[in-house]
Amino acid sequence: MTVGLEHYLVVSALLFALGLVGVIVRRNLLIIYMSLELMLNAANLALVAFSRFTNNLDGQVFVFFTITVAAAEVAVGLALIVALYRKRQTTHVEDLTTMKL
Amino acid sequence: MQDALFYIFAFLTLVFGFLVIANPFSRNPVTSAMFLVLAIVALAGLFVLLHAFFLAAVQVLVYAGAVMVLFLFVIMLLDLKAEERRKIKVLGIVGGLVSVGAILAIFLSSLLNAHLGAVEAPVLDGSTVRLGKLLFTEYLLPFEIVSVLLLVAMVGVVLLSKKDLK
Numbered sequence: 001m002t003v004g005l006e007h008y009l010v011v012s013a014l015l016f017a018l019g020l021v022g023v024i025v026r027r028n029l030l031i032i033y034m035s036l037e038l039m040l041n042a043a044n045l046a047l048v049a050f051s052r053f054t055n056n057l058d059g060q061v062f063v064f065f066t067i068t069v070a071a072a073e074v075a076v077g078l079a080l081i082v083a084l085y086r087k088r089q090t091t092h093v094e095d096l097t098t099m100k101l
Numbered sequence: 102m103q104d105a106l107f108y109i110f111a112f113l114t115l116v117f118g119f120l121v122i123a124n125p126f127s128r129n130p131v132t133s134a135m136f137l138v139l140a141i142v143a144l145a146g147l148f149v150l151l152h153a154f155f156l157a158a159v160q161v162l163v164y165a166g167a168v169m170v171l172f173l174f175v176i177m178l179l180d181l182k183a184e185e186r187r188k189i190k191v192l193g194i195v196g197g198l199v200s201v202g203a204i205l206a207i208f209l210s211s212l213l214n215a216h217l218g219a220v221e222a223p224v225l226d227g228s229t230v231r232l233g234k235l236l237f238t239e240y241l242l243p244f245e246i247v248s249v250l251l252l253v254a255m256v257g258v259v260l261l262s263k264k265d266l267k
Contacts (some may be wrong), residue, residue, distance in 0.1 A: 010209065033172075034134060039103060048151050057231060067156075072195045076254050
């Protein structure tokens with residue numbers, strides 16, 4: 001059986017599920033953030049696979065923009081985590097349940 | 102040959118992805134970050150198999166290079182003491198796994214019923230030339246907006262990392 005669109009989509013779905021499990025189950029803010037990156041990458045894989053099998057480059061351009069925005073998002077998010085850590089000395093989400101600093 | 106490579110890279114991506122979220126070797130986030138780098142590199146291999154050569158290069162350069170170095174910098178900057186083992190909440194883990202399993206079941210069942218057909222992959226050339234042409238003609242405005250977005254993010258980060266956050 002040759003590898004087709006379905007195979008890539010199954011891998012993408014599994015990767016997305018792994019990222020979601022990480023976000024829900026893990027309690028460390030940094031690990032949760034890495035799991036978010038995993039989910040973004042799963043979406044990228046689905047976009048590239050569709051782009052290849054429909055012979056349309058728009059999907060790849062979209063992935064390019066996704067990667068750029070993800071880089072900006074990581075920078076801002078990590079700055080927020082550092083600012084939070086300075087105030088609270090923890091990255092454990094259960095210690096960060098109040099809105100007040 | 103290509104099929105074998107697909108299975109190898111897919112397997113590696115999923116295994117390393119799993120090791121990111123459930124790491125049996127260490128409680129340290131640094132090892133998770135390293136496994137995320139490996140997962141991203143394996144994913145770049147899948148991009149190459151999909152003929153998205155430019156994106157594979159960008160994936161390795163930007164994600165595995167810049168973004169993950171930023172991650173490692175922050176993890177080491179925070180200097181986390183070895184995280185003490187907390188009581189694992191079984192109910193939370195079971196609930197999370199069940200809900201994610203339900204979402205995955207929805208994904209896969211809709212994929213099974215989608216009748217994508219055995220599409221013969223057309224010859225698509227995801228080379229830098231074609232992608233660049235598209236990027237600088239049809240997608241010129243989004244491209245410029247993304248540059249503004251990066252500037253905004255940069256200013257925001259500088260502001261956020263000031264010593265006394267007002």
